[in-house]
Amino acid sequence: MSATEDVGYDPTPDTGGPAQPLIKVQNLKKYFPVRGGPLGRVQAQVQAVDGVSFDVAKGETLGIVGESGCGKSTTAKLLIGLTERDQGDIIFDGLALGEKLSLKDLRRGVQMVFQDSYATLNPRMTIEASVAFGARVQGLDKPEDRARKLMDRVGLDPARFAHRYPHELSGGQRQRVNIARALAMSPRLVVLDEAVSALDKSVEAQVLNLLNDLRAEFGLTYIFISHDLNVVRYISDRILVMYLGEVVEVAPVASIWAEQAHPYTRSLFSAMPSMDPDNRTKEPPLSGDPPNPINPPSGCRFHTRCRFKADVCKTKTPKLAGLSVNAKHMVACHLHDADSGHPKAGQGVPS
Amino acid sequence: MTGKLVDIRNLSVRFKGKRTVHAINDVSLSMEQGETLALLGESGSGKSVTLKTLLGLLPPKRSEIDGSIHVNGVDVLSLRGKALAKYRGGEVSMVFQEPALALDPVFTVGHQIAESVRRHKGVSRDEAMSVALDMLDRVRIPSANRRLHNYPHELSGGMRQRVMIALALACRPRLLLADEPTTALDATVQIQILLLLRELQKEFGMGVIFVTHDIGVAVEISERVAVMYAGQIFEEGTTREIIREGRHPYTQGLLAANLHDVEQGQRLNAIPGAPPALESKPDGCSFAPRCPKALPECTAGLPPMLMPAPRRRVACIRAGEPVVAE
Structure with a gap:
């Protein structure tokens, strides 16, 4: 060039090659x-x-x-x-x-x-x-x-x-x-x-x-x-996507745009202004401000604002793992982990 | 008085000093009772100056104001002294971008709201405090009783922006001016404040002028939009008209720059250049140097104001041409 x-x-110079x-x-x-x-x-x-x-x-x-x-x-x-x-x-x-x-x-x-x-x-x-x-x-x-x-x-x-x-x-x-x-x-x-x-x-x-x-x-x-x-x-x-110092979701753009796997990501996306005057946002996706990063909540840090929280979310920290349908789409949420003990585990985020 | 809530006619504002700045050039704007209008524009377009003029907040020694402003039939520019103090906060009030700077750090929020209520309504301290508590409840502040003394x-x-809104609405103004009140907030909080303002606007039936640089925010909050550039209004219409069939090349450029529905990695149709310095009064279209559709006539004289429909206007020579599909 x-x-x-x-x-x-x-x-x-490049050392390790493209991989x-x-x-x-x-x-x-x-x-x-x-x-x-x-x-x-x-x-x-x-x-x-x-x-x-x-x-x-x-x-x-x-x-x-x-x-x-x-x-x-x-x-x-x-x-x-x-x-x-x-x-x-x-x-x-x-x-x-x-x-x-x-x-x-x-x-x-x-x-x-x-x-x-x-x-x-x-x-x-x-x-x-x-x-x-x-x-x-x-x-x-x-x-x-x-x-x-x-x-x-x-x-x-x-x-x-x-x-x-x-x-x-x-x-x-x-x-x-x-x-x-x-x-x-x-x-x-x-x-x-x-x-x-x-x-x-x-x-x-x-x-x-x-x-x-x-x-x-x-x-x-x-x-x-x-x-x-x-x-x-x-x-x-x-x-x-980060929340209170942790990664909650990583995914290719097309995949995350089509389907947000973490409830927080979904809220973040629906907080975008709609750009359609006939179809304005009716309800705020989240209430309140993000919690203070001093003494963040235990377990899943999002559980205080999450609509799908269960008891397990308060005690157990979810791990970042690939979705079963697309391993490149990684999410840290008990809803996607069949063995997490969440009552709706393995079913994904309800709409 | 029935009739127009706001009637601005041929307003021009110049700031004098080392160099003269023509901040607002011949702006006319009217609003019916209970309407929500978004003033949309980039920095330096004169949207905040318009709000400050409406509230009589400009430094009198350094600014020259021509034209007329009537709010509910009152001639705002002639107000002085007590009448002006009564008008500010009573008839019209304002919410600022940075609530941390607009609120007084040495008084509790309850005290600040109550003070404004006592000044305007002349009620006792206790009554004013109960109004303040009621207002904090209305802006959905949890455990308002405790927050009153914060x-x-x-x-x-x-939360601070909610307090700002409670303070602004405590005396039930007919007109609320909001100067980018959600710009400093996170997206998830921004949408909460926008929806709150929409609810309160319905509840109190007041008019709202909402200044923003974000088209998405304008769509969420307002029925009508006026697009400002270089101290002028380039286009006005309902939000639907502006979003769906913005006629002015500048409006179209702004819509494209919003990146909503733009193909990933596709080259953006950016407006080249930068807004003009406002050192002299414009004698042609101020957007012509950046405009992709500019003709020689554009710089020769001020663009005509086209009015394709009632309460719809576009300041562009070429606005009459059929809209090219995007």
Whole structure:
């Protein structure tokens, strides 16, 4: 691809072949201590991410959805080592972080784009300096050249924008700068944490088009975090649903769109505005707010809001397992586990 | 007074300062009693400024307002002092996007609701407190009696927005202004608040102007939609008309950008460019530079207002052409 050579995109070479997942996360845990009292002792723990496992294949896009406080952003930060994990393994293309892979090398391969395009740019650095900064730290050659080429690639004319400061740009332009900055390291995986959520709808569509183009051009793999299910469906190959720090469902987009196996996923999907004036939503799918992740409910964490809860849900934590009809569609719910002891076990979620 | 609830005529708002911003340009809008209207637009389209003008909240020294606004026959722009204070919160009240900022952190929520009731209705402290309790019940706050004595920081985001709504409706206004009240909330909480507002609107029979950038939200809440862009109303009609047969190219672009029913991975029909800076008064169609259907005439003069049906209007030269199937 000539365009790729133009920009000088040189990701680290592939080691394990296409069958090996690009990133594999196993049993990832992060608890944040809540301090208080006169001595500042740890009073409680926010179980932000509790035993999350998933993997992302090369060239795939994984969408992560869930309500605020479900741990999706913490998961993203753990992935690039911005927050230190308490437990679990992060394996990038066969190399485990902390063993054969240093944090610096991980960040060469994994980059992130955040929601707030303004807060993530240094207000005292020009756009060009910001984009070139990471490449310079990584010791890549000609960081400025690289920066200008990438700015051009994301639709910002380097002659006009290179010497501007972040406050002189619109939100959509700043988000393009952030994307260029992430790509300056030639990463293979880009984590997009609500990267289009703060943009206006018309600008959001432009950025989504750009992300699609870049993915095809550079062979990127995305982890796309968003609360907007329509956007996630549009861009992802698989969707992962989180609730209070745990994965409740992972499935290919078409499969989860046709049939949500977890009662929480179903509620989340039916909370989407209908777009049909003659068929508006009549009843809210869930009542109340999500519970506090400090001391989350026992057993299945969703049981306090679930319509199908039984006694077993309060005591036994369900395990993530493939559906009998489609093993790629994984769900953590007693309703789908014939041996769980739920009175309606094995029958799936009643409509 | 029967007749129109809201009647805005040729409203223009300019902000003066280092640079002049033409925030609203010649907006006319009317609403019948008990109607729900969604003002739909992107950031900077002037939807929030319209609401603030309706409530007389703009800083008088820095803003120049032309045109007229009547709410229930009252000339809003001429209100001053006590009359304005009575109008705000009594006749018209507002729910803001960020309830954590709009509520006072040092008073309990019960106190804040009761204060507004005492000011407007002149009742005793105890009576006002019982009104506050009744309002918390009506916005479906569980164990309202206990919540009455909570401070805003002790409540969750959804709960705080319910309190905001209770506060706004405590004096039974005829018109409720809602400025993106669900944008900061999770989807599962957002739909609860939307349905609550719909119920309360029926129960109290008030008019609602709901500002949003999300078409889906507009569909859930409103009967009518007005699409705003660069301080102007580009298109108005019933929600059904806007969703099913939006005539203005901008409306069509917004509908496409919603990603509802878009094929996965298919290239999006994005509107190119960005909204204009509002430093000068528009002398042509403000959307023309981004419009896929623009003609040379579009920049030559302001677009004509087409009215294909009663209470339906489109500001576009090409709106009369047959709608191309999507």
